[in-house]
Every structure is written in C-alpha cells, then in structure tokens.
Amino acid sequence: MITKTGFLTLLLMWLAATFPLLAQQSSVRGQLQGSNGEAVAFANVALFTAADSSLYKAGASDDAGIFDMNGLGAGHYYLKVVGLGFGEFQQPGIRLAEGQRLDLGVLTLTAKDINLAETTVTASRVMVEIKPDRTVFNVEGTINSAGSDAITLLRKAPSVTVDNNDNISVLGRSGVLLYVDGKRLPLTGDDLTNYLQNLPAEQIDRIEIITNPGARYEAEGNAGIIDIRLKKDKNLGANGSVNTTHSMGRHHRSNLSSSANYRNKRLNAFGTGGLGDGAGFNEMKFLSYLNGMEQSEINNHRNDWDFLNYRVGADFFLTDKHTIGMLVGGGSNKRLNYSFNRITLAQENTPASIDSILVANTTANNLRHQQTYNLNYRFDNRNGRSLNMDFDYGHYQNDSKRYQPNRYFDASEENVLTEIINSFDTPTDIDIYTFQVDYEDKLWGGTLGAGSKLSRVISDNTFLFFDEINETPLLNARRSNLFKYDEKVYAGYVNYARALNTKWKFSAGLRAEQTDARGDLQAFLPELEEPPVLFNYLSWFPSAGLTWDVAPKHTLALNGGRRINRPDYNVLNPFNNQISQLSYEKGNPYLRPEIVNNLELGYTLAYRYNLKIAYSRTTDQITRLIAPDKEDPRAGFITWANLADQTVWSLNVSAPVQILKWWNAYFNASASHLDNQADYGNGAVVDVQAFTYSIYQQHTFDMPFGLKGEISGYYSGPGVWGGVFLYESNWSLNLGLQRKFLRERLTVRLSADDIFYETGWDGYSNFDGLLSYGSGRWDSRRVGISLGYRFGNDNVKSRKRSTGIEAEAGRVKD
Numbered sequence: 001m002i003t004k005t006g007f008l009t010l011l012l013m014w015l016a017a018t019f020p021l022l023a024q025q026s027s028v029r030g031q032l033q034g035s036n037g038e039a040v041a042f043a044n045v046a047l048f049t050a051a052d053s054s055l056y057k058a059g060a061s062d063d064a065g066i067f068d069m070n071g072l073g074a075g076h077y078y079l080k081v082v083g084l085g086f087g088e089f090q091q092p093g094i095r096l097a098e099g100q101r102l103d104l105g106v107l108t109l110t111a112k113d114i115n116l117a118e119t120t121v122t123a124s125r126v127m128v129e130i131k132p133d134r135t136v137f138n139v140e141g142t143i144n145s146a147g148s149d150a151i152t153l154l155r156k157a158p159s160v161t162v163d164n165n166d167n168i169s170v171l172g173r174s175g176v177l178l179y180v181d182g183k184r185l186p187l188t189g190d191d192l193t194n195y196l197q198n199l200p201a202e203q204i205d206r207i208e209i210i211t212n213p214g215a216r217y218e219a220e221g222n223a224g225i226i227d228i229r230l231k232k233d234k235n236l237g238a239n240g241s242v243n244t245t246h247s248m249g250r251h252h253r254s255n256l257s258s259s260a261n262y263r264n265k266r267l268n269a270f271g272t273g274g275l276g277d278g279a280g281f282n283e284m285k286f287l288s289y290l291n292g293m294e295q296s297e298i299n300n301h302r303n304d305w306d307f308l309n310y311r312v313g314a315d316f317f318l319t320d321k322h323t324i325g326m327l328v329g330g331g332s333n334k335r336l337n338y339s340f341n342r343i344t345l346a347q348e349n350t351p352a353s354i355d356s357i358l359v360a361n362t363t364a365n366n367l368r369h370q371q372t373y374n375l376n377y378r379f380d381n382r383n384g385r386s387l388n389m390d391f392d393y394g395h396y397q398n399d400s401k402r403y404q405p406n407r408y409f410d411a412s413e414e415n416v417l418t419e420i421i422n423s424f425d426t427p428t429d430i431d432i433y434t435f436q437v438d439y440e441d442k443l444w445g446g447t448l449g450a451g452s453k454l455s456r457v458i459s460d461n462t463f464l465f466f467d468e469i470n471e472t473p474l475l476n477a478r479r480s481n482l483f484k485y486d487e488k489v490y491a492g493y494v495n496y497a498r499a500l501n502t503k504w505k506f507s508a509g510l511r512a513e514q515t516d517a518r519g520d521l522q523a524f525l526p527e528l529e530e531p532p533v534l535f536n537y538l539s540w541f542p543s544a545g546l547t548w549d550v551a552p553k554h555t556l557a558l559n560g561g562r563r564i565n566r567p568d569y570n571v572l573n574p575f576n577n578q579i580s581q582l583s584y585e586k587g588n589p590y591l592r593p594e595i596v597n598n599l600e601l602g603y604t605l606a607y608r609y610n611l612k613i614a615y616s617r618t619t620d621q622i623t624r625l626i627a628p629d630k631e632d633p634r635a636g637f638i639t640w641a642n643l644a645d646q647t648v649w650s651l652n653v654s655a656p657v658q659i660l661k662w663w664n665a666y667f668n669a670s671a672s673h674l675d676n677q678a679d680y681g682n683g684a685v686v687d688v689q690a691f692t693y694s695i696y697q698q699h700t701f702d703m704p705f706g707l708k709g710e711i712s713g714y715y716s717g718p719g720v721w722g723g724v725f726l727y728e729s730n731w732s733l734n735l736g737l738q739r740k741f742l743r744e745r746l747t748v749r750l751s752a753d754d755i756f757y758e759t760g761w762d763g764y765s766n767f768d769g770l771l772s773y774g775s776g777r778w779d780s781r782r783v784g785i786s787l788g789y790r791f792g793n794d795n796v797k798s799r800k801r802s803t804g805i806e807a808e809a810g811r812v813k814d
Helices: 003-020 150-154 189-197
Strands: 024-033 042-048 057-061 068-073 075-082 091-095 101-108 120-122 126-128 135-138 160-162 168-170 176-180 203-212 224-230 236-248 252-263 266-289 293-317 322-347 348-380 386-409 417-425 428-443 446-469 472-475 481-499 504-523 533-551 554-567 577-582 583-586 594-605 610-618 622-628 636-643 644-662 663-681 685-701 706-715 720-722 725-727 730-741 746-753 761-767 770-778 782-792 806-808
Touching: 024 075, 024 091, 057 068, 091 101, 150 160, 150 189, 150 203, 150 706, 168 176, 168 224, 189 322, 189 348, 322 577, 348 577, 386 577, 481 533, 622 761, 622 770, 636 725, 663 720, 685 720
Parallel strands: 024 101, 176 224, 583 636
Antiparallel strands: 024 068, 042 057, 042 075, 075 091, 126 135, 135 203, 160 168, 203 224, 236 252, 236 782, 252 266, 266 293, 266 770, 293 322, 322 348, 348 386, 386 417, 386 428, 417 446, 428 446, 446 472, 446 481, 481 504, 504 533, 533 554, 554 594, 577 583, 594 610, 610 644, 622 636, 644 663, 663 685, 685 706, 706 730, 720 725, 725 761, 730 746, 746 782, 761 770
16 A cells, blocks of 8 residues: 555656656657648647658647657658648658757648548547547546546546536536447446446546437437447557556555457457455535424445456457457446444524434445346448447346444433344346347438337346344335336437538438336335336437538537436335435335437537537426425435426537647536426425536646646536535646656556545535535545556557548447
C-alpha cells in the first residue's frame, strides 16, 4: 500500500529519473494552405518512419494552418496530411539530424469532396469528438483516468451527470440506456453501479453518448444511449498489452488487466481479462422534519470488494464479404458492506430534548456472477449492401445476505431500550435472450436500412425477511415475497437516409415495438396476494433528421424522435427493503412506462466547435420520491412514482482550443431548465422548477523531457435530482502527468483527483409533509499511478487501417 508521503517521494524520484534521458531533440514545422491560398485549419498531420512506415508522431494544424512537431529524434521520415474537404497529401524524403529544426514552408492541399455525415478523420485522437449522431469521449485522451472506473469516467463525460445515488442523466434527462460494445446492459440500480465500479478505465477505449438515437436502436431510454466501447486491437500479427494501476484515498484500490489478440487475413482471435480489489466509503447526513418530529440521521457505508472479468472471442473471415464471430464474457464480484445508521429522535419544538436514539449496524455480503455469449454473422459486399445477425444470451446471478440489529437507546446512548434484529436473504437471477438482424442497401441515391429484434428478460427475485429471536432467525411471512418479472419485446424498424443535394441531407425512420410483460408477486400469506402486473401494448417511435451545410465550415442539424422508458423489476416490487426500522425503500407495481419526445438543433463551426439546443417533454416521468410513512409517524421511505409530466430545455457548447503550440484545451458547458409537475392528491404535490448548469474543461500541456501534463475539472451548479431533491453546487479539480518510454510502448501515468475534496453534495427535499436536508461525500479524493506496456507487431495495420490516418464510417458495430 502506498502512503501519500511515499507517493510524493515516488513522483519526485520518477521525475528525476527522466532528466538523464534527455537528448537534443529535432522538430518539423510547416503551413498548410488550399489551392486558393486559404489556411487549412485543424488538419491531421502524421509523421511516419521511412524504414517500416510506423506512425512516429501525430498532431494537427492550428487556426492559421500551421503545424509544429517537437521532440523528434534524428532519422528518415515521411509526412501525411488529411484535412476535411481536401485530398491526402504526402511529403516524402524528410531527413532530420539531431537537434535540427526543419521548416517545410507552405504545403498546398488539393480540394476534394467529403461526405461529412459519414466521415470522421482521425490521427491522434482528441479527448472529445463530435460526430453527426453522437459525442465520443476518448478515455485514452485523458491522462487522469489512471486508477479510475467506468462510473468515475461518466462523471467526467460531456453532457453526463451522475447524482448522489449514481443515477445517470444526459442533458438534464434521466432514463439513460447503458450499452457495452453495442450490447444493452440489462442491469439497474445497485447492480449497475457495482458493474460500472468494477470496470477499470484501463479496459475502456471510449464512451459514446447518443442523445437522439435513430430507428435502428431500441426505443428504450428517454435520455438516449451511452455505449461503453472496450479496447480492441486491429493490428495484424500477435499483439497485446498489460496495465496495472494503484490509487489511494482513504482506502486503496488496485487492478491488473491485460489484452491480447492474433490477427491474420482469415482469423482475429482476442481476449481481455482483469482483476482487482479495493475499498470505498459513502458518508451521508440528514436532518428531517415530519409529523412534529425532528430526526438527525447519520448514514455511513464502507465497501470492500474484489472482482474478476474476462472476454474471449474470435472472428473468422470466411471470404472478403462473409464473417462469423463469437464472443464469451464473464465475471464475478464479491462485496462486503458495512453500514452505520444512527437516528436521533426528538420533538420539533424541543429538539434539544432527545427522546431516543436508533442505531442500526448492517453487514451485507454480496456475490455477483455474470456470463454472456454472442454469435454474430456479417455480410458486407463493400458496395453499400450489408447484413448483420446477432444471437445473444446473458445470465446474471446476484446473491445478497444482510444482518441488521436495530437498537433503541435512551438519550445518553448508554442504555438499550429495545432491540430488534433482522436478517435478509435476497437473491436475484436474470436471464436475457436476444436475436437481432439488420440489413442495409443502396436505394434511390441513398441508404435504406431495415431490421428486427426479439428480446426476452426473465428476472426471478426472492425477498426473505427474518426476525431473529434468541439468536434463531424466523421467517417473517408478512414481510417476505417472491417476485418474477417476464418481459418480451418484439421490434421492427425501417430507416432511409440520402443527400438531397450538395448542401442538404435527411434521414427518417420508424420503429415499432410490441411489449408483453408480466410481473407475478407471490406472497407467503394469502391475504397479501396481489394480482399480476400486466403490460401489453404496441408503441410507434418515429425519428427524423435534417442536415444543412450552410456554408463551408458551417453546418446545422435538426433531429427529433420519440422514446420510451419501461419500469423494471427493481421499481415494481411493492415490498419493503429495510434500511433501518425507520427508513426503507418500496417499489410501485402500478408504474406506467414513460414516453418522451425529443427535439435537438445543432450547429457545428469549422468541424470542431459545437452548439446544441434540445427540448424534451416526458409524460408519466418515473421518478424517485422521499415520503413519510402513513402508519409509523416516525418513518420515511423512498419510492418511485409517475410524474404527470416533465419538461426540459437544455443547451450544450463544446470547443477544443489550441491556446499555444504546447497547450491544448477542451471546454464543455451545458445548461438546462427542468419543470416537474404532479398532483397525487391529499396535498402531495410536485411543483419544482430548477435551472442547472455545468462546466467541464481539460488542459493538456506538452512539457520538457517528453512529459505530458493535464489539468481538468468541472463545476456543477444547483439543480434537482429525482422529482423533488434540490441540490447545491459542487466542483472538482484533477491533475495528471504522463511519460512514455521504450519507443512509446511503456506508458506511465500519475494522477490526483478532486484535490480540494469538493465533489460532495448537499441539498433538500420537501414533499407530502416531509422536509429533509441532506449532505454527503465519498472517496473521490485520490492519487494514483498507472503502468501500461504494449507488445507485439503494432507497425502492421489491418486492411481497414492501412495508412495510420483513417476515414471511417460512424457505424454501430466496430
């Protein structure tokens, strides 16, 4: 375990070790112009070694078309340039002596038509890319991702917000659907949080944020889709990497991951694996007023965990047009949770006179296993016609056991007044079956797409509640139940896109989904039996988009669509999940699916500066509410309910800026206005309006001795979580340092996250007679070190990446 003093010592030793590695470094500069003498701004520039055509250095031109590559070694090279609207340019025969500063002068590029809606040109990947249908957050573009996990990366992603309960929203809208490598992740609630916390950043290549998906995507997810793409290697031959990270806050976290692949003209075999352990904490405080009582609550959690995950697969290239692939993935996670819950009870008019104190110390053992299988067939004639078929099966098994003694003390907290001991056994098994087929072909000068998807989700949930008497657990039949949820969705879609002329392009699609779902509650007492929860409905989901190239470097895009968010098994089960004797969670079997209509207008300047204005209106919005218990005047509970409607206006602006030759920055700012409305009768009214905003920025510096530094952070203004919880502002500042060795095969990263420890939250809710103030923080302030080594034949690219600078279509599948 590395202490903070030891970490600083390691940092100083490492910095000192880089000084002897210095040598006189060379540089190449030049200016890019079009045939009419105009500057070619933001073009990708790459320098390759002449001997083996391997990529040696990559960069980009600035606003004036000037590029400057520093830190080069002596040798023979050639230069490639790709700019949007221009053909590829090559400059051969570059010879650099040690310490030479070579000026290539003006390089003239030839204009060429490029379909912007289908093409993204990349060399050295920037941290954030704005594509026509999605925003891409390149994890490898940020240094201080070292030692973090998927949930932490989502907090940093543009337009994404993660609240104190790890609920994810995009552009102020909740109901996000999570994908991994194009496959829907069926987990929700704590299961989803645990999965994301156990997915190391080192295994993630990029995060794609699709706010308004087209008809090809399933309609689930009001706020759109977040697709986490894991790392893959497309090089020919045998290649791989090994990464290890260690970070330290109040508790340690460590992980080790590796990947390997072998690829030739007929086969691509690949595999990844990871393991790790760590600990974390979450501390919360609440001050609540209900029914004339004041309650002061402390709710602290500590989690200790270890995990293991793996993915193994192969693609067989039967011919140039036919490919069959298979993939097996799995993992396990063991988590031990210690919770301390203390509630001080007093009358509101005499808060200093304590009536009693409830202390509940809960110990929970959670064990999660998952196994996924995929079989894929793809036909591509390389001329616009393709057929893709996927068969998927996933099994998720969660076992959870909790032990919870509830002890009431007197005001001195020395004498036990009463003691109630409960234990819980709550296993869950989820099986998921899907079949999907997608077809594309050229038609009438455009592209026609059509497909179908069949899916079934079966969730078996057991909730056993025990009263412990004389150290013997006895099943409480009144508080226990079995809940089985079976959901089948049959979907089909058609989509068409084409260019009307050189300036206008459009796309339109229609998706239909038939939902057939049943939730069966089996109580242990006949009088508690309830009728099954039944859903059977057909929904239509139109989508459309229009793109206008107003002028060179100026593009407008208008997109709209309709989406749905169905309630899942976690929020439908009506039985109580007890946090303590005075606090519990309760599902709502009468939840209706929520429907949202989205409209977005985007503007892009110079292919890199982006502005997006969005409007959404949701009916029957599913939201999380905190309410008083009707039977016990001291108790409160968390439940889910449908709001009448929710309206969100949002604005997002992103801009990469080259401040100096050695200083690049990225800025992302978003703002939204939210209006929640609902009336549940008897004075239980939701009437909440909130304006919130957030600013994220990252600065990257090319430093001496081959070092690269990074400063990043965000500021989030006040806003609202769920339906009624209004929170105050919070912010974070992170530092990172990186250096590469051994011809850039070995990467060393140092990071320091939330150095001022301001990521916590505080706020209040006022609903149905319960006024509650709360605050909390978690293990966000950390320092970390990461080591990564690449091995293999990384100079030989596959057919799709033969030049090192690529123009690739933004397809759903890699």
